[in-house]
Amino acid sequence: MLDLILTAEFNASYVDAFKYLGAGIAMIAGIGAGIGQGIAAGKAAEAVGRQPEAEGKIRNMMLLGQGVAETTGIYAFVIAILLMFVA
Amino acid sequence: MLDLILTAEFNASYVDAFKYLGAGIAMIAGIGAGIGQGIAAGKAAEAVGRQPEAEGKIRNMMLLGQGVAETTGIYAFVIAILLMFVA
Amino acid sequence: MLDLILTAEFNASYVDAFKYLGAGIAMIAGIGAGIGQGIAAGKAAEAVGRQPEAEGKIRNMMLLGQGVAETTGIYAFVIAILLMFVA
Amino acid sequence: MLDLILTAEFNASYVDAFKYLGAGIAMIAGIGAGIGQGIAAGKAAEAVGRQPEAEGKIRNMMLLGQGVAETTGIYAFVIAILLMFVA
Amino acid sequence: MLDLILTAEFNASYVDAFKYLGAGIAMIAGIGAGIGQGIAAGKAAEAVGRQPEAEGKIRNMMLLGQGVAETTGIYAFVIAILLMFVA
Numbered sequence: 001m002l003d004l005i006l007t008a009e010f011n012a013s014y015v016d017a018f019k020y021l022g023a024g025i026a027m028i029a030g031i032g033a034g035i036g037q038g039i040a041a042g043k044a045a046e047a048v049g050r051q052p053e054a055e056g057k058i059r060n061m062m063l064l065g066q067g068v069a070e071t072t073g074i075y076a077f078v079i080a081i082l083l084m085f086v087a
Numbered sequence: 088m089l090d091l092i093l094t095a096e097f098n099a100s101y102v103d104a105f106k107y108l109g110a111g112i113a114m115i116a117g118i119g120a121g122i123g124q125g126i127a128a129g130k131a132a133e134a135v136g137r138q139p140e141a142e143g144k145i146r147n148m149m150l151l152g153q154g155v156a157e158t159t160g161i162y163a164f165v166i167a168i169l170l171m172f173v174a
Numbered sequence: 175m176l177d178l179i180l181t182a183e184f185n186a187s188y189v190d191a192f193k194y195l196g197a198g199i200a201m202i203a204g205i206g207a208g209i210g211q212g213i214a215a216g217k218a219a220e221a222v223g224r225q226p227e228a229e230g231k232i233r234n235m236m237l238l239g240q241g242v243a244e245t246t247g248i249y250a251f252v253i254a255i256l257l258m259f260v261a
Numbered sequence: 262m263l264d265l266i267l268t269a270e271f272n273a274s275y276v277d278a279f280k281y282l283g284a285g286i287a288m289i290a291g292i293g294a295g296i297g298q299g300i301a302a303g304k305a306a307e308a309v310g311r312q313p314e315a316e317g318k319i320r321n322m323m324l325l326g327q328g329v330a331e332t333t334g335i336y337a338f339v340i341a342i343l344l345m346f347v348a
Numbered sequence: 349m350l351d352l353i354l355t356a357e358f359n360a361s362y363v364d365a366f367k368y369l370g371a372g373i374a375m376i377a378g379i380g381a382g383i384g385q386g387i388a389a390g391k392a393a394e395a396v397g398r399q400p401e402a403e404g405k406i407r408n409m410m411l412l413g414q415g416v417a418e419t420t421g422i423y424a425f426v427i428a429i430l431l432m433f434v435a
Contacts, residue, residue: 031293032118036125038297042304043129072121119205123212130216159208206379210386217390292380299384303391 019087023080033073037066106174110167120160124153197257203250210243284344290337297330367435371428381421385414 044062048055131149135142218236222229305323309316392410396403 032121034293039129042300119208126216206382213390295380303387 019083023083026076026080026083029076030073033069036069040065040069106170110170113163113167113170116163117160120156123156127152127156193257193261197254200250200254200257204247207243207247211240214239214243280344280348284341287337287341287344291334294330294334298327301326301330367431371431374424374428374431377424378421381417384417388413388417 040062044058047058051058127149131145134145138145214236218232221232225232301323305319308319312319388410392406395406399406
């Protein structure tokens with residue numbers, strides 16, 4: 001009887017452990033957003049260097065594109081939170 | 088006798104666990120399609136900036152190339168579905 | 175005695191399992207050939223756009239370079255086949 | 262009684278093992294800083310090739326940007342140290 | 349008594365197994381040297397296409413830079429050798 005209880009407890013811990021591992025792995029998706037938004041920032045700086053008077057438009061375009069690139073990072077964040085506290 | 092049944096059950100669960108792990112890993116292939124199609128989109132935007140009047144042709148070329156780049160992502164999707172529900 | 179035989183059998187299966195895992199992991203090397211050959215294709219398309227009359231030479235250069243880039247992918251393919259059927 | 266002590270000792274070792282694994286994995290973040298700072302160095306060399314007289318300003322900009330790119334590498338370093346000696 | 353000897357033997361094998369796994373993982377660092385040196389080779393070819401008479405200087409610069417890029421690959425090679433035969 002005690003054996004069965006201990007086994008059930010171990011199994012629950014085991015599943016929890018993989019939730020936390022999954023939460024950490026999910027955050028790897030942030031690599032993409034970081035690289036992509038950095039490329040956008042670099043190209044925007046390059047564009048300002050070529051057309052300084054278009055600074056405002058270039059900043060708007062960069063921020064708009066970076067906002068779209070942020071989405072997958074936010075998905076990963078949400079999944080990690082769900083894995084840790086809800087699932 | 089009970090031991091043997093329990094062992095067989097454990098083994099089946101073990102194989103199932105790795106199917107689900109494999110399905111998740113397979114989807115990593117989506118990194119490629121995402122990066123490649125983003126590069127195509129960026130170069131297309133650059134091309135429109137240089138030759139705005141060729142917008143239609145540039146869009147066609149971009150969509151054609153992105154369609155080809157989508158294929159490996161679709162392969163991964165199919166493999167993941169097969170791993171989860173068929174294999 | 176039966177125990178020893180069962181253990182030996184388990185060990186053999188265990189080694190086989192990691193052979194198959196290694197074969198799958200080896201194929202990840204294909205990422206490199208895919209990206210590199212795609213870069214070559216993109217640069218070649220760019221070059222044809224700048225000098226359409228040099229199409230033949232550009233194609234030769236692209237195919238030569240892509241052939242070299244293919245080698246590591248072939249190494250991985252050979253290692254995976256060896257892992258599955260020979261090792 | 263001895264069994265319980267041995268189990269507790271095993272569990273402590275097990276947790277320690279994953280601390281060391283985590284410390285090693287954390288350092289993978291250095292890939293990003295290395296690639297990014299190398300891109301910065303390459304573009305700076307390119308810029309000096311185009312405007313040699315702006316060497317001082319280009320170096321300042323490169324070092325400023327590389328300093329920012331260093332931060333995530335430092336975070337990973339700190340986390341690895343914490344995992345090994347504090348956590 | 350025999351149990352203790354068998355356990356000690358198992359532990360030694362277990363540590364050896366992870367040495368070999370670590371040696372294999374260490375070699376992944378070669379990705380960086382391969383990509384970086386390929387980028388250098390590509391840019392050098394591009395530079396020769398623009399200034400064919402500067403071929404000697406371009407080759408020297410490429411080989412110098414590739415030598416620096418080789419270092420992390422050599423570190424990984426050394427660590428893998430140490431893991432397999434010394435550690």
